[in-house]
Amino acid sequence: MKRRDFIQLAGLGTGAFMLPxxxxxxxxxxxxxxxxxxxxxxxKRLADAAxxxxxxxxxxxxDVRIGRYLNQFxxxxxxxxxxxxxxxxxxxxxxxxxxxxxxxxxxxxAKNEAQMAxxxxxxxxxxxxxxxxxxxxxxxxxxxxxxxxxxxxxxKKNAFEVPIQEKVDLLLAVNNAAMTNGANYVNSVMFQVNxxxxxxxxxxxYIDQDIHRIFPQFNVTAIDPKSGKFQTRNALSAPxxxxxxxxxxxxxxKVTGITTRYNKGYDMLEDATxxxxxxxxxxxxxxxxxxxxxxxLDPSHLWLTIHESVGHPLELDRVLGxxxxxxxxxxxxxxxxxxxxxxxxxxxxxxxxxxxQVGSLGAVGWDDEGVNTKKWDLVKDGVLVNYQATxxxxxxxxxxxxxxxxxxxxxxxxxxxxxxxxxxxxxKTPLSVEDMIKDVKKGIYIIGDGSFSIDQQRYNFxxxxxxxxxxxxxxxxxxxxxxxxxxxxxxxxxxxxxVCDDRDYRLGGSFFDGKGQPSQSSAVxxxxxxxxxxxxxxxxxxxxx
Amino acid sequence: xxxxxxxxxxxxxxxxxxxxxKADECEINLxxxxxxxxxxxxxxxxxxxxxxxxxxxxxxAFGKKVGVATIDEFSEESLEKVVRRAEELARLAPxxxxxxxxxxxQKYVTTxxxxxxxSNASPETRATAVLKSLELxxxxxxxxxxxxxxQSGYSAMMNSKGLFAYYPSTSVNFSLTVRxxxxxxxxxxxKGYSDISKLDTAAATxxxxxKSLGSVGAKALEPGKxxxxxxxxxxxxLLENIFFRMDARSAxxxxxxxxxxxxxxxxxxxxxxxxxxxxxxxxxxxxxSSPWSGDGQPQEKRYWIEKGSVKNMHYSRYWAQKNNVxxxxxxxxxxxxxxxxxxxxxxxxTKQGILVTKLWYIRTVDPQTLLLTGLTRDGxxxxxxxxxxxxxxxxxxxxxxxxxxxxxETLGKPERVVSTExxxxxxxxxxxxxxxxxxxxxxxx
Numbered sequence: 001m002k003r004r005d006f007i008q009l010a011g012l013g014t015g016a017f018m019l020p021x022x023x024x025x026x027x028x029x030x031x032x033x034x035x036x037x038x039x040x041x042x043x044k045r046l047a048d049a050a051x052x053x054x055x056x057x058x059x060x061x062x063d064v065r066i067g068r069y070l071n072q073f074x075x076x077x078x079x080x081x082x083x084x085x086x087x088x089x090x091x092x093x094x095x096x097x098x099x100x101x102x103x104x105x106x107x108x109x110a111k112n113e114a115q116m117a118x119x120x121x122x123x124x125x126x127x128x129x130x131x132x133x134x135x136x137x138x139x140x141x142x143x144x145x146x147x148x149x150x151x152x153x154x155x156k157k158n159a160f161e162v163p164i165q166e167k168v169d170l171l172l173a174v175n176n177a178a179m180t181n182g183a184n185y186v187n188s189v190m191f192q193v194n195x196x197x198x199x200x201x202x203x204x205x206y207i208d209q210d211i212h213r214i215f216p217q218f219n220v221t222a223i224d225p226k227s228g229k230f231q232t233r234n235a236l237s238a239p240x241x242x243x244x245x246x247x248x249x250x251x252x253x254k255v256t257g258i259t260t261r262y263n264k265g266y267d268m269l270e271d272a273t274x275x276x277x278x279x280x281x282x283x284x285x286x287x288x289x290x291x292x293x294x295x296x297l298d299p300s301h302l303w304l305t306i307h308e309s310v311g312h313p314l315e316l317d318r319v320l321g322x323x324x325x326x327x328x329x330x331x332x333x334x335x336x337x338x339x340x341x342x343x344x345x346x347x348x349x350x351x352x353x354x355x356x357q358v359g360s361l362g363a364v365g366w367d368d369e370g371v372n373t374k375k376w377d378l379v380k381d382g383v384l385v386n387y388q389a390t391x392x393x394x395x396x397x398x399x400x401x402x403x404x405x406x407x408x409x410x411x412x413x414x415x416x417x418x419x420x421x422x423x424x425x426x427x428k429t430p431l432s433v434e435d436m437i438k439d440v441k442k443g444i445y446i447i448g449d450g451s452f453s454i455d456q457q458r459y460n461f462x463x464x465x466x467x468x469x470x471x472x473x474x475x476x477x478x479x480x481x482x483x484x485x486x487x488x489x490x491x492x493x494x495x496x497x498x499v500c501d502d503r504d505y506r507l508g509g510s511f512f513d514g515k516g517q518p519s520q521s522s523a524v525x526x527x528x529x530x531x532x533x534x535x536x537x538x539x540x541x542x543x544x545x
Numbered sequence: 546x547x548x549x550x551x552x553x554x555x556x557x558x559x560x561x562x563x564x565x566x567k568a569d570e571c572e573i574n575l576x577x578x579x580x581x582x583x584x585x586x587x588x589x590x591x592x593x594x595x596x597x598x599x600x601x602x603x604x605x606a607f608g609k610k611v612g613v614a615t616i617d618e619f620s621e622e623s624l625e626k627v628v629r630r631a632e633e634l635a636r637l638a639p640x641x642x643x644x645x646x647x648x649x650x651q652k653y654v655t656t657x658x659x660x661x662x663x664s665n666a667s668p669e670t671r672a673t674a675v676l677k678s679l680e681l682x683x684x685x686x687x688x689x690x691x692x693x694x695x696q697s698g699y700s701a702m703m704n705s706k707g708l709f710a711y712y713p714s715t716s717v718n719f720s721l722t723v724r725x726x727x728x729x730x731x732x733x734x735x736k737g738y739s740d741i742s743k744l745d746t747a748a749a750t751x752x753x754x755x756k757s758l759g760s761v762g763a764k765a766l767e768p769g770k771x772x773x774x775x776x777x778x779x780x781x782x783l784l785e786n787i788f789f790r791m792d793a794r795s796a797x798x799x800x801x802x803x804x805x806x807x808x809x810x811x812x813x814x815x816x817x818x819x820x821x822x823x824x825x826x827x828x829x830x831x832x833x834s835s836p837w838s839g840d841g842q843p844q845e846k847r848y849w850i851e852k853g854s855v856k857n858m859h860y861s862r863y864w865a866q867k868n869n870v871x872x873x874x875x876x877x878x879x880x881x882x883x884x885x886x887x888x889x890x891x892x893x894x895t896k897q898g899i900l901v902t903k904l905w906y907i908r909t910v911d912p913q914t915l916l917l918t919g920l921t922r923d924g925x926x927x928x929x930x931x932x933x934x935x936x937x938x939x940x941x942x943x944x945x946x947x948x949x950x951x952x953x954e955t956l957g958k959p960e961r962v963v964s965t966e967x968x969x970x971x972x973x974x975x976x977x978x979x980x981x982x983x984x985x986x987x988x989x990x
Contacts, residue, residue, distance in 0.1 A: 133585075331988070455987045
């Protein structure tokens with residue numbers, strides 16, 4: 001799903017015309033989301049039928065993904081429930097290599113061996129047809145088979161087991177909290193995903209996985225009728241690879257300060273109360289004076305800057321040109337990596353790819369081509385040291401095995417290289433946010449993600465935010481408005497002067513990261529502690545129409 | 546049964562489903578489509594795929610209690626089950642105060658959006674079209690990455706008041722980025738048609754090649770305010786942010802660029818140059834679209850901005866009823882009137898300016914003023930004394946399309962373009978704009 005579809009669906013945007021419908025599967029009863037999927041023995045039998053058929057038709061490699069994708073979303077505004085949708089999508093995708101070329105075919109509702117064999121044969125036929133246009137045969141990094149294994153996200157409370165009424169009650173209470181604290185309008189949404197994925201390949205793996213994600217979000221609007229101005233404030237929640245436990249907060253999950261932020265538990269009611277007050281405050285906040293400022297970026301904001309300026313440029317398929325027609329290529333070219341001295345950032349900057357991080361959106365046991373997941377360095381002490389690769393790319397960067405970055409958003413989509421969790425490592429020396437601010441003479445403290453845009457090679461970017469606080473001579477002096485900062489990726493990361501320690505480390509993330517043609521969506525987390533960047537260019541975005 | 550039903554097949558299926566209904570009101574939407582695509586990069590095919598979608602959605606209502614259920618396979622058994630399921634959900638649902646009931650039968654204009662040529666396109670058709678493009682880039686030692694996708698489908702609806710609507714359509718979108726081997730030049734082209742026989746991938750590829758070679762050796766220009774000529778592909782991604790936001794409810798609620806102080810809206814007010822006309826028209830032969838909206842309202846030629854003034858906003862049936870006005874459905878397409886100038890004439894009449902062929906990564910910075918940011922991409926050129934002088938490095942811009950259309954100099958002849966942000970097709974002219982705001986430089990090629 002594209003981000004825009006989600007915004008339309010959740011009523012978070014104001015415009016919604018001519019947009020394509022959501023292809024998320026069929027609507028089902030909420031109980032169906034708890035019904036068990038196919039038994040693992042049945043899935044193995046089906047998978048073997050496809051693998052055998054592929055080999056019989058001459059495939060040198062084949063993999064099968066039997067996927068059941070469940071979604072539930074609850075959408076409200078003010079005192080109304082706007083939509084409650086439960087969807088299920090089940091089908092099979094078969095990918096093969098024949099004549100050295102990839103081929104893929106998918107079939108909906110496949111439940112017998114004949115359907116599986118047919119899909120495998122179609123995939124081989126497509127591979128053979130496409131091989132006529134091929135220049136170089138696919139080279140797969142070796143991968144051992146794991147036999148019959150399984151992985152389950154370590155959730156404490158399956159969100160699908162929570163009655164819808166409870167979720168409706170929560171969202172309406174959230175809306176009420178916003179309205180009674182000065183909001184003119186509020187939209188809220190609870191989005192829950194469960195991917196039940198079975199993977200098998202001719203390498204001898206049979207992998208059963210159960211993945212959960214949750215995303216509570218709201219948008220509060222405050223209007224000044226006199227001036228006709230309006231301001232909004234979005235939730236400071238993060239989408240997480242968790243169950244409903246994310247909505248049950250302990251005091252230790254809260255980060256207090258100028259406004260409360262959240263770690264592994266989110267207090268939606270409390271945040272809505274603050275949001276309404278802050279949206280009103282934004283109506284009269286001082287308009288920023290353009291110029292150079294030191295930026296203090298909260299993890300609820302910095303995740304998006306990491307995502308756009310580190311996550312995307314280090315996708316190896318982009319570097320190689322496979323995404324040139326849409327998402328673009330990358331400034332982080334192979335020669336920069338080969339030089340072993342390309343200073344991506346300052347010495348404070350350590351950027352890590354990690355598919356193991358508990359509670360993150362990208363955590364799985366194995367990726368969508370049967371590679372066991374891991375953690376590796378992308379930028380070490382400021383220097384570019386690695387990329388994100390799949391099995392057919394590993395040889396290009398001299399790696400003997402894949403990084404485990406293959407993902408498909410549906411059984412019907414072909415898997416390709418997707419971003420793992422990419423995070424900024426916490427600072428090694430003890431440093432709190434308060435101590436960081438104390439040293440800043442002229443700065444802006446930014447909380448929450450806002451508008452974002454970056455060029456197709458990931459040099460020039462511009463980011464907004466939710467809350468901006470002016471820092472003068474080591475103190476927060478008030479709220480600012482109309483703030484956006486512009487920089488260049490390498491310049492920006494080299495201006496990084498301080499990273500708070502791991503007490504402040506939190507995850508943010510994207511629930512709907514789009515890539516590819518046709519576009520596929522993936523979910524990915526980005527962790528960091530509050531970080532300081534010196535002398536960044538800030539523009540004033542106020543206009544009159 | 547084929548996935549794409551004829552009008553009579555669709556009618557028969559809908560009548561059968563409707564016959565199972567026991568609710569106060571019932572409305573059924575039915576659709577089916579076939580999609581095929583071919584993707585290439587680094588001068589060779591990377592992935593290809595095809596997709597079959599069909600969907601039947603039943604909405605049942607008891608009073609203002611509404612339930613919706615859908616199926617994607619149409620066996621006798623499931624057709625009745627989906628109706629029962631919708632009714633069951635309706636009985637359990639809270640009252641929806643915004644439910645306004647189903648429409649009486651309506652009259653629709655006739656539009657031709659379905660072309661056999663597109664519907665019959667096979668994997669071979671796509672491969673041949675792509676090969677024509679690849680041959681050109683391979684022989685010139687340029688690197689191509691492209692995407693070709695064609696779609697054919699239909700949608701139909703019927704309700705318990707006797708309304709029936711049916712519309713078949715086809716489309717093909719082709720996009721291509723051509724880069725020089727050393728990565729110092731990049732050019733782009735995108736073409737969208739209802740009729741695939743109009744698609745000439747070789748001719749399109751030549752445009753991208755020309756821009757790719759022409760953009761080598763770009764020089765840096767100081768950011769600032771410049772006269773720009775926006776090719777239609779560049780203008781589309783800015784203008785669609787206006788199209789997407791012509792909603793009356795948001796304006797009435799005070800949270801739209803069309804809101805005013807005191808709870809009023811800008812309806813009827815002149816907000817841009819009087820040469821600006823935006824309208825939707827389902828019968829336009831170059832951009833046909835469905836003669837009915839998803840809830841069965843007739844689509845007709847309708848001005849949204851006329852002579853620079855706000856003529857219409859979208860009113861949902863609920864919001865229209867509440868405000869005692871006529872409902873206005875979301876448009877199915879959007880067209881901007883143009884002028885007579887050719888792109889060449891617009892360049893010739895420019896003393897100093899910038900030709901922008903494509904814009905990228907457009908995001909809203911401020912919804913109140915529609916301030917947008919984004920960057921130029923794949924061919925940006927400096928114009929001096931009526932001639933293209935040299936390619937320039939890409940810029941980031943911060944500009945509102947509303948302000949931009951107040952600074953209008955000249956309009957050219959509209960052409961069908963594909964939005965690189967939303968994939969929507971529009972008819973949009975090239976346009977010359979004064980004082981367009983570029984705020985920083987980008988090193989990206």
